[in-house]
Amino acid sequence: MLSNDDLKWMYRMMLLMRESEEKAIMLSKKGELPTLLSGSGEEAIPVGICASLHPDDYFQPHHRGMSDGLAKGLDPKLLFAECYGKPAGICKGKGGNMHIADFQHGNIGIYAILGAGLPISTGVALAQKMQKTNRVIVAMIGDGGSSEGTFHESLNMAAIWKLPIVYVVQNNQYAMTTSVSDAISVKDISDRAKSYGIPGATIDGTDVLAVYETVYEAVERARRGDGPSLVECKTMRWYGHHSGAGDDEQMGWRYRPEGEAEKARENDPITKLEKYLLDKQILTEKEAEDIKQSVKKEIEDAVTFAKSCPDPKPEDALKGLFTE
Amino acid sequence: MREIMFVQAINEALREELKRDEKVFIMGEDIHTGVFGQTRGLFEEFGGERVRNTPLAELSFTGVGIGAAMGGMRPIVEYMFSDLVLLALDQLANQAGKLRYIFGEQINFPVTFRTMNIGGGAAGQHSDSAVSYLMHSMGLKIIMPSTPYDAKGLLKSAIRDDNPVVYFDEAKLMMRKGEVPEEDYTIPIGKGDIKREGKDVTVVAVGFAELLAESAAEKLAKENISVEIVDPRTIVPLDEEIILNSVKKTGRLVVCIDEQPVSSFTSEVAAIVADKGFEFLKAPIKRVARENVPVPHSAIMENYVVLNEDKVIKAIRDVL
Numbered sequence: 354m355l356s357n358d359d360l361k362w363m364y365r366m367m368l369l370m371r372e373s374e375e376k377a378i379m380l381s382k383k384g385e386l387p388t389l390l391s392g393s394g395e396e397a398i399p400v401g402i403c404a405s406l407h408p409d410d411y412f413q414p415h416h417r418g419m420s421d422g423l424a425k426g427l428d429p430k431l432l433f434a435e436c437y438g439k440p441a442g443i444c445k446g447k448g449g450n451m452h453i454a455d456f457q458h459g460n461i462g463i464y465a466i467l468g469a470g471l472p473i474s475t476g477v478a479l480a481q482k483m484q485k486t487n488r489v490i491v492a493m494i495g496d497g498g499s500s501e502g503t504f505h506e507s508l509n510m511a512a513i514w515k516l517p518i519v520y521v522v523q524n525n526q527y528a529m530t531t532s533v534s535d536a537i538s539v540k541d542i543s544d545r546a547k548s549y550g551i552p553g554a555t556i557d558g559t560d561v562l563a564v565y566e567t568v569y570e571a572v573e574r575a576r577r578g579d580g581p582s583l584v585e586c587k588t589m590r591w592y593g594h595h596s597g598a599g600d601d602e603q604m605g606w607r608y609r610p611e612g613e614a615e616k617a618r619e620n621d622p623i624t625k626l627e628k629y630l631l632d633k634q635i636l637t638e639k640e641a642e643d644i645k646q647s648v649k650k651e652i653e654d655a656v657t658f659a660k661s662c663p664d665p666k667p668e669d670a671l672k673g674l675f676t677e
Numbered sequence: 678m679r680e681i682m683f684v685q686a687i688n689e690a691l692r693e694e695l696k697r698d699e700k701v702f703i704m705g706e707d708i709h710t711g712v713f714g715q716t717r718g719l720f721e722e723f724g725g726e727r728v729r730n731t732p733l734a735e736l737s738f739t740g741v742g743i744g745a746a747m748g749g750m751r752p753i754v755e756y757m758f759s760d761l762v763l764l765a766l767d768q769l770a771n772q773a774g775k776l777r778y779i780f781g782e783q784i785n786f787p788v789t790f791r792t793m794n795i796g797g798g799a800a801g802q803h804s805d806s807a808v809s810y811l812m813h814s815m816g817l818k819i820i821m822p823s824t825p826y827d828a829k830g831l832l833k834s835a836i837r838d839d840n841p842v843v844y845f846d847e848a849k850l851m852m853r854k855g856e857v858p859e860e861d862y863t864i865p866i867g868k869g870d871i872k873r874e875g876k877d878v879t880v881v882a883v884g885f886a887e888l889l890a891e892s893a894a895e896k897l898a899k900e901n902i903s904v905e906i907v908d909p910r911t912i913v914p915l916d917e918e919i920i921l922n923s924v925k926k927t928g929r930l931v932v933c934i935d936e937q938p939v940s941s942f943t944s945e946v947a948a949i950v951a952d953k954g955f956e957f958l959k960a961p962i963k964r965v966a967r968e969n970v971p972v973p974h975s976a977i978m979e980n981y982v983v984l985n986e987d988k989v990i991k992a993i994r995d996v997l
């Protein structure tokens with residue numbers, strides 16, 4: 354069961370991620386950071402997932418939303434230093450926002466080749482089962498990525514070997530500019546679970562408590578040795594595919610009905626949780642305001658830190674391919 | 678010393694490493710029966726957890742191997758034959774080879790990928806070598822031994838290495854016999870070996886090509902042509918020094934491998950010697966490889982396309 358502290362953690366974490374994403378868009382528009390794939394509005398999914406995991410469990414984040422890793426323990430300073438390409442960044446400035454990984458906290462990284470992270474996560478799960486560690490992994494993929502062959506191959510292998518893994522599809526209705534209705538043969542992607550003989554569920558991805566409850570159940574099932582599950586979280590993108598410099602509007606991409614993106618904002622997962630916490634008197638208005646201020650400051654400090662870190666030497670590029 | 682066949686050397690290395698380290702396991706299609714004999718008996722001895730049969734899913738079982746290495750194991754991933762490696766190219770080239778670098782050295786990938794170059798009437802989709810496809814990618818060590826002794830010692834090194842290593846067998850070498858000690862030994866990755874000393878011409882040859890180079894050298898010795906055979910054994914990292922030192926001595930270079938010629942192992946060795954050893958050369962460098970077409974089914978056409986002893990002998994004569 355979630356304690357009040359857990360609920361407040363979820364609230365603060367979603368705010369922290371939102372602040373990171375929005376700050377990054379602003380910095381991208383200023384030309385300091387590259388074009389981004391904003392996860393704004395989709396925070397409930399990584400936060401609900403990470404709330405259901407133990408600290409030593411594994412997590413493979415979605416590629417949209419560079420800040421998913423924060424929910425698994427990543428320090429925002431190391432995130433922003435990475436975005437600025439600094440050696441102090443979590444990947445020494447080599448990975449950038451499309452490859453945030455944080456192995457110390459069990460975050461095995463964002464895979465910019467969509468679908469590539471699924472078999473790798475499946476292998477992490479196999480290693481846990483073989484070593485009897487009792488650890489579980491949650492692997493994320495988009496609606497677009499769920500059409501890659503690795504999705505089928507991975508779910509099949511995880512099912513035959515009963516691996517401790519949960520696959521979560523973040524279905525935000527689009528893959529770049531292609532609507533799910535043009536790319537996916539089923540109404541609910543979780544229907545595909547039937548082909549592998551595993552449980553599948555479709556839930557509201559803007560409801561962090563629903564994400565938590567469903568993923569928690571699947572994670573504990575996996576931990577018991579009963580094998581994988583597929584959870585589809587339906588959500589909406591707040592922005593286009595790209596945001597910041599070179600966003601969809603600047604690119605002249607027209608594919609979304611008028612007003613759709615604005616409508617998504619009516620379903621803000623943070624507002625929804627805030628209302629719940631205030632209604633239940635778990636949080637006061639004053640506490641909510643304090644949390645918002647502290648989150649702003651934490652991200653402000655992270656950006657200041659990132660900018661103040663020394664740059665790499667060009668020839669640092671040659672290091673790190675092999676280990677001795 | 679006792680003599681064993683190449684295929685037995687591989688089988689022994691796998692068995693001994695599975696015994697030595699419980700983190701080692703092997704996975705692939707039909708691995709429990711050991712289709713070509715390399716894994717024979719391992720399933721019976723170590724069970725299905727550690728000698729793991731996979732469904733037909735080359736791309737994803739490659740990823741599973743990478744992930745298992747990430748998660749604390751030391752996997753060996755087998756592809757039934759070389760052409761199937763191309764199905765796994767994303768996981769090998771974009772993932773296994775790059776991830777340590779991309780993730781800022783947070784993690785190592787102690788995983789070995791193994792396959793075999795086959796052929797013999799098997800035609801255009803069962804006869805390729807994937808060596809040069811992978812040589813072009815980054816972050817993968819690549820091994821292709823030619824003798825049972827090298828095969829066993831290098832396979833053990835590959836399994837114990839903390840980097841991703843791709844290890845190629847060649848079907849035409851499986852019955853080759855050679856001396857292999859009973860006791861544990863390893864051969865360092867990245868060190869070539871002079872398989873035959875000579876003074877007139879350097880023949881750089883890997884895998885099955887090395888066997889052809891030996892028989893060619895034997896025949897040419899009768900005509901007082903003295904061939905030096907350099908077997909790099911490892912393709913990445915390449916032992917440039919042993920090649921350059923030999924060319925310095927002989928002044929002539931022939932490079933051989935049994936695969937297609939364009940953008941390949943042979944082009945790379947030729948380019949390195951042209952770049953760093955030009956002043957040693959008394960003749961143009963010759964490359965001996967397959968004809969640049971898919972391997973045809975007809976034995977008559979296949980023999981014409983693939984590497985053979987006549988091609989090696991002709992190339993040696995050409996540079997003399």
Ligand SMILES: Cc1ncc(C[n+]2csc(CCOP(=O)(O)OP(=O)(O)O)c2C)c(N)n1
Pocket residue numbers: 390416417465466467468494495496497498499523525527528529
């Ligand atoms: C294998 C692969 N194909 C294409 C791309 C280019 N690409 C980047 S994001 C994207 C759309 C992804 O859609 P989805 O999986 O639904 O995730 P979303 O961006 O909507 O969160 C595409 C096609 C890629 N990175 N990888």
Ligand SMILES: [Mg+2]
Pocket residue numbers: 495496497523524525526527528529
């Ligand atoms: Mg999408």
